[in-house]
Amino acid sequence: MKENVRKVEIDEYLGNELKRAGYSRVEMTKTPLGTRVVIYAAKPGLVIGRRGQSIRDLTKNLEEKFGIENPQISVAAIEVPELDPKVVASQIAMALQRGIHFRRAAYWALQRTVEAGALGVEIAIRGKLTTDRARYEKYRAGYLPAVGEAISKMLRRAVVDVQLKQGLFGIGVRLMPPNVVLPDKPVIKELGEAAPIPTPPVEEVVPEGSEIEEVAQIADTEKA
Numbered sequence: 001m002k003e004n005v006r007k008v009e010i011d012e013y014l015g016n017e018l019k020r021a022g023y024s025r026v027e028m029t030k031t032p033l034g035t036r037v038v039i040y041a042a043k044p045g046l047v048i049g050r051r052g053q054s055i056r057d058l059t060k061n062l063e064e065k066f067g068i069e070n071p072q073i074s075v076a077a078i079e080v081p082e083l084d085p086k087v088v089a090s091q092i093a094m095a096l097q098r099g100i101h102f103r104r105a106a107y108w109a110l111q112r113t114v115e116a117g118a119l120g121v122e123i124a125i126r127g128k129l130t131t132d133r134a135r136y137e138k139y140r141a142g143y144l145p146a147v148g149e150a151i152s153k154m155l156r157r158a159v160v161d162v163q164l165k166q167g168l169f170g171i172g173v174r175l176m177p178p179n180v181v182l183p184d185k186p187v188i189k190e191l192g193e194a195a196p197i198p199t200p201p202v203e204e205v206v207p208e209g210s211e212i213e214e215v216a217q218i219a220d221t222e223k224a
Contacts, residue, residue: 034070
């Protein structure tokens with residue numbers, strides 16, 4: 001439990017520190033030399049910083065604040081940030097902080113995610129959107145089933161909170177990545193080339209009284 005709590009605290013800390021870098025997640029593995037920390041972000045250059053200053057500060061903070069022994073930080077780039085729900089939610093949160101209307105930010109993120117190849121996406125924004133009473137709005141695009149064992153394994157989810165003047169807003173993103181074969185999706189197999197149909201041998205029938213029949217009779221007589 002303590003290890004899980006510490007991992008959640010580290011994830012929240014990195015999410016706040018690396019918000020502009022498009023932080024997605026962190027993986028930590030213990031090694032004989034220390035702890036290997038892999039940070040996944042959309043912009044690795046912002047994580048490293050000028051001459052590696054930012055990554056040195058992160059190493060120092062992880063060692064002092066969270067008690068990680070000899071952290072060895074490496075940064076991995078996300079190939080398609082638009083297909084990472086944490087990055088998408090963080091981008092919407094940053095847009096709300098800049099004063100962009102929540103519907104405009106949601107539709108902008110929805111369009112970019114669909115253009116990146118996602119099968120389906122759902123964005124939910126909760127908070128005091130237009131009145132003093134909190135509510136939520138959802139925006140969907142594509143094909144996004146809601147139940148099933150395959151959905152629970154393949155669906156990507158992320159939630160990001162952001163503090164605004166109106167209060168605390170929550171942005172939830174559910175995303176179905178491309179190239180996912182769902183059990184309810186029919187698959188049409190391509191037919192190969194059909195094998196040729198064998199044709200039976202045709203016997204040549206010679207009509208009676210023809211010249212061919214007379215020649216055949218003469219040849220039989222000569223043989224006899």
